[in-house]
Amino acid sequence: MVKKYKGVSRNNKGKIYYQIEFGIDKKTGKRQRRKSYKDQFGNDFRTEKQAFDEACRVRMEFNQQQFQASIEEGKNDKDITFKEFMEKIYLPYYKKSVQSVTYKTAVTQYNSFVERFGNKKLIEINVRDCERYRLELIEKYSPNYAKGLWSRFKQCLGYAERLEYIESLPCKNLDNPKGRRSETRFWRLDELQKVLKTFDLTNYDDRQHYTAVWLYFMTGMRVSEGLSLIWSDIDLENKVIHIQSTLESNGNGTYIRKMQTKTEAGKRFIEIDDETLKVLKNWRAIQVNNSDDSYVLARFGQPMHKSTLSRMLKRHAEKAGVPVITGKGLRHSHDSFMINVLKKDVLYVSARSGRTDKATTLNTYSHLYDRERVSGGTEITQVLRSVGLIEIPHQDPTKENEIS
Template sequence: MSNDAIKKDKNSLYYFRANLGYDINGKKIQKYRSGFKTQKEARGVYSKLLLEEPETASEVTPTSMLFKDYIEEIFLPWYKSQVKIRTYENRLHSIKKHFSYFYKMPVDKIEPIHVQNWQSQLFKTLRVSYIRNVQGIFSLAMDKAILLGLTQKNASKIIGNVKKQKTKIEFWTKEEFEKVISCIYKEDYYQHFLYVSLWFLFMTGLRIGEATAVQWEDINFKTAVLKIDKTLFYKNLQHYEFVEPKTKASNRHIVLEEDTLSILKEWRKVQQNVAPSGFVMSYNGEPTQNHTISYAITRYAKLAGVHRIKIHALRQSHASLLIQMGENPLIIKDRLGHEDIETTLGTYGHLYPNSNFEVASKLKGVIQMSHSITNLDHSPSNQHTVGFLNQKN
């Protein structure tokens, strides 16, 4: 729903003007409603009117509705009610930016060739995984348009989404990570914070939102157990909140090893003396922003002479380390908070190449080799070996 759709009059009552489509002459059909005591009440009537009116208003020609009007006035209000608010806000910019390609077209005039050309344009600058996500939402929008009678076909599904590509996993090896942290001067308070943050992410495999949400009360230093039951949605310094983890499997417990516990204990003591905070990853009393960690990775990777990685790659580095240690995939699945083992193997399975050699080494000598010194099988010889046997005799 457009932020400007619901307005307040001089009597502090809410009103709106809804665009419902076009008449046979191409003129917009609008409905005005007013007198609502709350914005929530006005929004409810607004959304209901948008979704129901096109089906009952005889003067409206739904199929002539421009895609821009459909997205802004019908699809987005509905979509916002279907997903988590952080998901909606994270995707809103991408939707408006990339859907604008179709904005001047009537919904029912979007053809497969238009989608094909759109894909080609996106391919010039964007990753395949990103394009797939954007087109997935576009297909959802077109499916909803069919349901509302605005079009009879989903051109996106006719063309199909772009082919999924295997994502290349980037990570730091143990040796590379050691080079990076060796460049950090812990006697400096801020660098000490960065040291702890990079170590915490590398040694736990937490998603960045999970890590920044961790508070001291989530760590039981006696049992060495870290509880993960929330993630941090950070919009700006004035607006951040705890939200539910990505999946049910994301609610989990991680056992921390002694080195990490020791580093965290030391940091808690320093932090509480300088800028007390309930957040583990905090140097100023507030939760850490992603770009702070990203910038630290860039800076210290350069100092250490290793390749730069993204924040999420610290999680992948943890998984890679566990794989190199020969850890069971099921344990890695639980530690990372994956819903199923297919996700773990599908993402990190190719990091197991040396396992084949290890298995081959372990198989050596397992079976005792022996064979008969006389022929115990007097059944007819295979026709393809008769000649060979006669020559040998």
Template sequence: MQRLIEEFILKLHSEKNTSSNTEVSYKRDLTKLFIYLNNSYSTDNISDITKEELEGYISSLETIGRAPTTISRNIASMKAFFGYLYQEGYITDNPASDMKSPKIEKKAPEILSINEIDDLLKQPSRNTPKELRDKSMLELLYATGMRVSELITLKVNDVNINYEFVVCHDRKRDRQIPFGTEAKNALVAYLKDGRESLLGENKDSDVLYPNCSGREMSRQGFWKLIKAYGKKAGIKSDITPHTLRHSFATHLVENGADLKAVQQMLGHSDISTTQMYMTPASRRVREVYEKAHPKA
């Protein structure tokens, strides 16, 4: 089974240019599925897997309280994997073809108020190399709305301090995002008095924000960092790196930013994704327009 999963992931990577996060999620979901099938049904042959067995796994996820989003992602993983097996001739029937994902209620993204953002950004206040780095990372994340995966993989040459913009790289295209004075000042202070100390023996590294061992920071490492500063700031809501991305976009739109420009800064391929940051009044106007206008 593991060999087939690896083949499937390789196919996704080479033909669909999937992100590493997507590939990790597929691999994790499918590995857990086959552990369940082995334990519950002693299933060794991929051709013997039935729709009922797959539905049994989904029921087990529901029983232990997995969220609809998690269940929906698992079903998507199954459908993609068994679709691949069917196309490649490993199986003659696709047991996942008719599986239905649960309805997921769309929730407004969790955001911080401007006062909460200010409180959060004040927390790394000491002039230690680590806190200079943390301050710069938080300032730049809120100033640009970039993804945490983009932030932790930034190279020194990706940032233009003089012209105040950063270049973000994803698998499809690069994009330039401007940043302001606060982020610039924090970055200058960090590069002057923090980064070299953190690099240690890795002086030749081009990573902008190394961890305390001088290597590229992990997503989990930054997640723990922002959680700790959120707690220190007294923020009650569940704060994640994506919270700053949502807050960045919402605050821009609330202050009159053009939705198309926000889309470009966030790197959304479809503007409908960006529309969730519209104010309720704006969303209502659009809904009325789309229902009533003959050419909407």
């Protein structure tokens, strides 16, 4: 009787072979197998025992290679430089975590970290290195920019800690640079009127720009949301705009309409007024290329660029003699209009503007709310008295009731 050897078999022609498995490859996720009819010298197996011995040798060799690889991997983890960590590990992770426009904006800052720490080993960056860098940022940049850079730098090292490239975060106990609350200029309603009068509505470009200013002021859309609007997003009959996309430039004259907004709350429906409806209808009536899938704020089929919007706002603000604002300033102008003129509360403004956190709206515009208007003392008094809920007259519980 032929002795059975694990992993050794014969095919239908009687040829002897071995087949063994080494588990799953961690990098590829595929099963690792080895099958052969020959030994390491290229000779066919004459017996099952020869095949079994060769299989044992192959398995032992594989295990030794894996063990050596694990040692080298551990060594590489300790020797990895900050530059290698950023380029091979952090930036690929970050690129997949954010929108492409966010990555393009941030990568310049990340490159400055690489320039600063370069070939220094990641595990050798200590708290004193971090403190020196923090002070350099404060000295070199504005408070807000220094604070932003420091925050990104800490995120990089925090990711290294989570992946166990470093044992602890070296900058954990250091103070953040103190930023200053930036004030975004905005227009009041009377200032908007002055700006709108500077446009020549018989001119095609001016009509496009007039429409853009009006639409942003009256809806509070983010700049990229407005640039990505197509006509099918607007229900002219029911006076509703569906915000569901943003526009990104590839930098070579082409654009990508991404079916996502900055936050999940950014996907929303905005009700528009009758005058805004007229502005949109008048623009569509003369716009070149105005099918349902055409961009609303486009010129001859090409969507407006952010820089075009900024230059146009500056030019017409100076003509009107009002503060120069940005596209973001138009969004703030709308929110100010909602709060100061229409007296809308923070929940309404937050939902209309597409903000995830209501506290963000409150923190941004708390100075616009009239403290007297939100005190509510008089209203509370009126309600309590109307239901008979009043304070019981004072009695001294330390004295016994006197019986007359």
